[in-house]
Amino acid sequence: MKEFQCPSCRQPVLFEHVACANCGTPLVFDASCIDMRKLGLNQACRNREIIGCNWCVEAVDWYCRSCSLTRTTPDLGSTRNIMLWRRMEEAKRRLLYDLRRLQLPLVSRSGARVAFDILSDEANPILTGHLAGVITLNLAEADDVEREARRVAFREPYRTLLGHFRHEIGHFYWDLLVNGTAFQAPFRLIFGDETQDYQAAISSYYGRTDRSYDPRGFISEYATSHPWEDWAETFAHFLHIVATLDSLAGLPLSLDERARQTLTDPYFESDFEALLALWMPLSRGINELNRSLGMSDAYPFDISPAVKGKLHLVHMAISAFRDQRKLAA
Ligand SMILES: [Zn+2]
Ligand SMILES: [Zn+2]
Ligand SMILES: [Zn+2]
Structure with a gap:
């Protein structure tokens, strides 16, 4: 920011x-x-x-532009729900800020518009997910105790509202940036064949008894469930990186000329290596700052060479989409 x-x-x-x-x-x-x-x-x-x-x-x-995208609000009969919804909308505004900075549209090629259903699970269980532009979020995720309990239950190093928003929008942008574009073939090469049965892959993921996976190949365990989930996870991490670099730009640090150039607009940096060259020491630094305050790592992830390749594809797909739009305009 x-x-x-x-x-x-x-x-x-x-x-x-x-x-x-x-x-x-x-x-x-x-x-x-x-x-x-x-x-x-x-x-x-x-x-x-x-x-x-x-x-x-x-x-x-x-x-406003953000609130008007919320198609369904939770039951606002209790002050608790209002407080949780407030946190949801705060995280959502940060997501919309990212998308505005990236100049990515909120409408698909087929005309499907991004919309949000924020629902409380008092009556029925609510599953966080994406379908044709509509992103559903479970209000309970805004409750710190509930979210932390889920994080531990799912053995995740990181679980935040903003992370959910950045992940789910990644599914929407797969369709726009990859599906049927020149990036489809490279996507399959790097992320795997997405035509494999999605529901079966997700069911088998939750049914796994052996939870080990190769962390060199994936940014998170959940990314191993299906190539679409790997893309959504990687897309979320791309947003984590550019958004955090955007915040770095406001800090009174002495940086070299090349770094300052990247920080004038990390969302528009065309050189992927330049982004990563700043991100690697910064992520180590914010983790160390957090540890100094007795807190857990802010960014508990390793970017392996394979994951770096995946992030690079996200960066290329976003850049290519923007370039094509500029040409068409
Ligand atoms: Zn508003
Ligand atoms: Zn997903
Ligand atoms: Zn003032």
Whole structure:
């Protein structure tokens, strides 16, 4: 996340702030220009009062660009659900910021639009997943205790709301960036044959008794379940990398000229090696910082040469898509 300043007093403000902590000016985030502005008349999103959404509305809309993508909200009868939904929408706005910076569209070639169903599992079990642009999330994942219990149960080193959003949107972009494009053949070579039965692969993954896998080939255990899941996991990691480098750009560090060039816009860096050259020491550094604070690693993953190849394909597919759009425009 790049650094934002209060438009009144120029003090730093956070992406989530509804008002400047220094001078109290009410703020809105304007996704069209990717900047913080003073809250103007009729600019507040309808969800501002309820869940602290600080994005502005456009023209006569009631909801901002982010909230308007939430097709189904959970049952808001309890203050707990409202608090959990607030966390969900916060994570979602970070995802939409990533996609805005990457200039990736929210509509597929067949016209399917990205939408979100955020559901509470009080009546029925809710499975997090993606289907034709619709991303379903289980509200319970926003509860720290529940999410941590699941993380341990699934033996995952990392489980976050933002991670869920970045993973699920990866499925949507597989269809846009890979399916039927020049990247289909390289995808099969690197990630495997995605035509293998998906449901059978997922069932067999959850039924495995031997949980060992080759970590040199995959970014996570779940990535071993099916090539689509491997892609979604890798896509999420690509977003983790560029988003965290975007935050690095705001820190008062002395960096060489090449690094500074990458950090002017990591989302648009055309040289994959340059991204990785910054990411490797940075990920070690944030882990060490976390350990110094008595916390677990912020990025508990190793990027092996094979995983690096997969990330590179994600980077190439995104870049090629953007180039084609520019040519078509
Ligand atoms: Zn201020
Ligand atoms: Zn909103
Ligand atoms: Zn998935």
